[in-house]
Each structure stands twice: as C-alpha cells, then as structure tokens.
Amino acid sequence: MALGWTDFIAITAVVFVAQSVRFGFDTEPSGSAGLPVTAISICLIVAWMVALRVYQTLDRRVIGSGSVEYSRVVSASLSVFGVLAILALALQLDVSRGFFAMALPVGTVALLVSRWLWRKWLARRRSDGDFIERVLVVGETRSATHLISHLVARPELGLHVAGACLPTARMRPAETALIVDDAEVGVFGDFDDVGAAVQACGASVVAVTSAEALGHAGMRELSWDLEKVGVSMMVSPGITDIAGPRMMVRPVAGLPLLHIDKPQYEAATRFRKALVDRGGATVMMLLIAPVLALIALLIKLDSPGPVFYRATRVGMGNAPFRMWKFRSMYRDAELRKQELLDQNEGSGVLFKIHDDPRVTRFGKLLRRYSIDELPQLLNVLGGTMSLVGPRPPLPEEVELYDGRVARRMLVKPGMTGLWQVSGRSNLSWEESVHLDLSYVENWSIMGDAAILWRTVKAVVTKEGAY
Structure with a gap:
C-alpha cells in the first residue's frame, strides 16, 4: 500500500x-x-x-x-x-x-x-526479521540443503526457512535438526507430514525442491491441501543459474512444462547491447576527458615509465586482444613477479597480493577506486569489450577452461560485471567463474543497468579492491 x-x-x-x-x-x-x-x-x-x-x-x-x-x-x-x-x-x-x-x-x-x-x-x-515469510522446504536432502543454503545467505529476500520435510525423516526421530551453513533447521517429518509441518512451524510458503520424489499425484494433492489453508507453493525446477526472464511455464498435453529460452546474446540483442556500449562509452569519454588527462600527467610525475599498460586478455570467441589500463606499477613489475610468487594470495591462475610492493604510490590510489580501468573505455569503443560483462580472462586462464566454463567466452568481457559488484579480489576463482556464467546465461538490458548502478557503490566503498 x-x-x-x-x-x-x-x-x-x-x-x-x-x-x-x-x-x-x-x-x-x-x-x-x-x-x-x-x-x-x-x-x-x-x-x-x-x-x-x-x-x-x-x-x-x-x-x-x-x-x-x-x-x-x-x-x-x-x-x-x-x-x-x-x-x-x-x-x-x-x-x-x-x-x-x-x-x-x-x-x-x-x-x-x-x-x-x-x-x-x-x-x-x-x-532484522520483519516482513518475512516462513518457508517449509520439502524435498530430497541434497536439493533441500541447496535451497536452504541460498535462502540463509540472502535474508534480504524475506524468505525465512522455518523447517523442512525430508524422506530421511522416516529413519530418524521426528523434529530433528538439519544443519546448513551454521543454521539449524528443524525437520518436521517426511513427505506425508507436510500438512502437519505447516501448522507446526507456521509456514506461509511451501517450497518443493524434489517434485519427482513426490510424484504427480502427490504434487496435485499437496497443492490442493495448501490451497485450503491459504498457503502458497513454490516448486524448484532443479536448474541453477537460470533467471526468470528465460523461463516460462508451457502447458503441453495437459502437463505444465518449464520452457527454457536460449540465452539472449544473439542477433538483434547483441546489436542492442553494442549500441548501448558504444553510446555509453562515447558519452563517458567526452565527460571525463579532462580527468583522464590529469591522471596521465600525475602518473608521469609519480614514477618513470609509460602512462598506459596494455595487457593481453582473451575476448569473445577466444580472440586475444590488448586491454588498456593506466599504469599502476613500476616498470620492472613483471621481472619482480618471480620474487613474489610465494606470497601470491590470488586463486587459480590469478596473481594477487595485498600491499603489492610493485604498485606505485599513485597506483595504489588508482587501484583503490578502480580508476586504472577507465582507459578500457577505448576497448569498448573498439568493440573488444563491453561496459558490462564477464571478467577479462588471462590467456593461461582460458587454457584451463572446460566446456562449462568456456561458455563465458560467448559474450564480450566487461569493464564491470557481477564479479565487480560481488567482492572483486575477495572472490575465489570458482566464485568469479560462477558469477560470469550466471551473467552469460541471464543477460538483459535491465540487468546491465542494475550492475552499473551497483558498480558505483562498489567503487566508492572500495569493496574487494587491492
């Protein structure tokens, strides 16, 4: 209201x-x-x-x-x-x-x-516990645990796990507990006890994670029983990393089937994204041109060496390109890297060190606020990068990709992305890849706008930057 x-x-x-x-x-x-x-x-x-x-x-x-x-x-x-x-x-x-x-x-x-x-x-x-809905999770232990873990990690969604009904409850005393990510969730019986469990835990929503375990008749009867008491029902499709815009329930021969659309990064959609990228990069370059010139001057005054650093990265379709950045390290940084390998705090093939001695005094400021990445607007204008996309990977990193991870190369890498607004350097390699794949599978114009908005906050708060 x-x-x-x-x-x-x-x-x-x-x-x-x-x-x-x-x-x-x-x-x-x-x-x-x-x-x-x-x-x-x-x-x-x-x-x-x-x-x-x-x-x-x-x-x-x-x-x-x-x-x-x-x-x-x-x-x-x-x-x-x-x-x-x-x-x-x-x-x-x-x-x-x-x-x-x-x-x-x-x-x-x-x-x-x-x-x-x-x-x-x-x-x-x-x-703080207000405006929440109490959820009863019903399903096999593995799928139920997966959903509970996600809901426990996202309290802002307003879905509090009040209990669970698991098939293994037949072999254990009633109302035992399931421990998920340090959260204790009460188990109120098995699939036959859902009605009583709703009353016992005060659930307003029932989330079914294993529809096949309940069967067609069981799902139908459960929906009817919940309808009588005014409790809504959610059903997990068992597919991860697929967002709502790509999913549609399609009735076929009287059966509700979940239709999954192809990822929207082809043809007209790709042209629309390219138009937004080029237009946005042009406007930004015009607005911050004086700032870029001042930064270039300060880099030259701070330490000897070139203003820009061009690193080799791999873009869409595994095509290598040269990525522009402001130089934030001393000229001999690559030579000194071998001396610091034992201090590497990065994950996977990424090399990261807190308080890296190779970073210049002014370079620390550039990195803290991600200012060193502004020249990547030149890559966006040139068509090798997007404003929003997966993290630009190193060539040696791409060589280790399997078929699943290789899907992140279906779109252009971005100046920012889900990895940028979700922790940056604090993320593990696996977490970064997971976020990149989620972006590729569920791209949308509105999603890009939301990421750009969140990027401003991540940069200002210096979250995960070093």
Whole structure:
C-alpha cells in the first residue's frame, strides 16, 4: 500500500512539474482537442497508475528482489506513453510533445529511484526479521540443503526457512535438526507430514525442491491441501543459474512444462547491447576527458615509465586482444613477479597480493577506486569489450577452461560485471567463474543497468579492491 502511494506521489509531482515548466501556470485549453492542460495531466497520471497495475509492479513476489521489478516499471512507463502517442496520432490531437518528452524520462527515473530506496529499507527490515515469510522446504536432502543454503545467505529476500520435510525423516526421530551453513533447521517429518509441518512451524510458503520424489499425484494433492489453508507453493525446477526472464511455464498435453529460452546474446540483442556500449562509452569519454588527462600527467610525475599498460586478455570467441589500463606499477613489475610468487594470495591462475610492493604510490590510489580501468573505455569503443560483462580472462586462464566454463567466452568481457559488484579480489576463482556464467546465461538490458548502478557503490566503498 505504501509503495503504491509513493508511486502516485512521484508521478503526480513529476507530471505537474512538467506542466508548469512547459505551460507555466496557464490552465487554458491546449491543442486542437481543446482540453485544459490540467485535464491532460490528470489523464496522464491515471493512465500511468493503471499501467503500473497492469504490469503487476506491486506483486509481492518481485518486490525487493532481482531486476524484474525495475523492468516492469520501465515497461509500464513506456507502454503508457506509447498508447498516448498512438491515440494522439489517431485522433489528431495537437498536444505538446515537449510536455510528454519531459514527463516520461523524469517520471520513470523518479519511480526507479523510489523503488530502489524502498528496496534498501525493506532489505534492512527483513534482515532484522520483519516482513518475512516462513518457508517449509520439502524435498530430497541434497536439493533441500541447496535451497536452504541460498535462502540463509540472502535474508534480504524475506524468505525465512522455518523447517523442512525430508524422506530421511522416516529413519530418524521426528523434529530433528538439519544443519546448513551454521543454521539449524528443524525437520518436521517426511513427505506425508507436510500438512502437519505447516501448522507446526507456521509456514506461509511451501517450497518443493524434489517434485519427482513426490510424484504427480502427490504434487496435485499437496497443492490442493495448501490451497485450503491459504498457503502458497513454490516448486524448484532443479536448474541453477537460470533467471526468470528465460523461463516460462508451457502447458503441453495437459502437463505444465518449464520452457527454457536460449540465452539472449544473439542477433538483434547483441546489436542492442553494442549500441548501448558504444553510446555509453562515447558519452563517458567526452565527460571525463579532462580527468583522464590529469591522471596521465600525475602518473608521469609519480614514477618513470609509460602512462598506459596494455595487457593481453582473451575476448569473445577466444580472440586475444590488448586491454588498456593506466599504469599502476613500476616498470620492472613483471621481472619482480618471480620474487613474489610465494606470497601470491590470488586463486587459480590469478596473481594477487595485498600491499603489492610493485604498485606505485599513485597506483595504489588508482587501484583503490578502480580508476586504472577507465582507459578500457577505448576497448569498448573498439568493440573488444563491453561496459558490462564477464571478467577479462588471462590467456593461461582460458587454457584451463572446460566446456562449462568456456561458455563465458560467448559474450564480450566487461569493464564491470557481477564479479565487480560481488567482492572483486575477495572472490575465489570458482566464485568469479560462477558469477560470469550466471551473467552469460541471464543477460538483459535491465540487468546491465542494475550492475552499473551497483558498480558505483562498489567503487566508492572500495569493496574487494587491492
């Protein structure tokens, strides 16, 4: 309810500000339709609010998690203005295009910022134990443990594991405990005890992780029983690293089958991403050109050597390229690397050391705020990198890839990515690869926008940077 009122306040404020900027305080009829300006504004507000409801932006299942919430807000905003443009053209209404051109982007940004602020507030409250749903996990021990581990690690999702029903409970005393990541989860029997377990642990949601173990009849009867007591049911498809936009339930011969779309990094989608990359890099280069020149001067004054460092990395399709960076080390860094191998703190083939003695005084500042990576905008303009993507791998790292890991080479590496906003140097090699694969499998424009937003926070807080 509060979120809906916030949407209404944001839209109303933006629309009437746009009206006052475009028309002043004149409320006389505007355009060939002869409608008062205020009437047009009210119609726009109503249409916008209706569009937000049609796109289910207040669905509690998407509020506070993932990029779907933001995507729905943007889609609703674009659709309402698209419909209004069509009506204006069909009815030959001579309304001010400047008014709508001002209200659309500002209003959409206001809604997104409002949602983001609410999400931060909700995450804090959920971490404190408020606004949560109690979940009963039902399934085989292995799959149930996997889901419980994810939910325990993400308290901001608001899904608190209240208990579990496992087939192994038949061989152990009732109400024993399952230990997952130092969290103790009560076991309330086996699959035949789900109804009683819901009442015992006060669950409002039942999450089934092993539908095949319950069988078709068991799943149907369970859904009916839960419907009677007002408890919702979630079913895990048993597929990891696949996000919602690629999944769709498709009824076939009376059976609900989960349809998994191909990863969206081909044809028109790739062209759209390239357009965003080139346009964004061009704007950023123009805006920060004076800053880049100043940094180059300071590098030259700090230590002898070139301004830039060009490292060999492997890009899309295993094609090698030269990646631009500001030099942050002394010229003999590669020669001194052999002397420091015993101090390596990196994972896999990555070489990392806290307080690396090869880093220059000014280079430490560059690395702390990831400023040394700004020249990679040249790679984005040249088409070898993207603004957002997997981490650019070393050639020797790619040689060790198996078939699973090699999928990260299906897209261009990025200046930033999930690895950048999830810990950077604090991540293990396996964790970095997992995040890269998740990005490749579930790429979307809105996901890229969310990562860019989170990158700003990661850079400012210096999280995982050294």
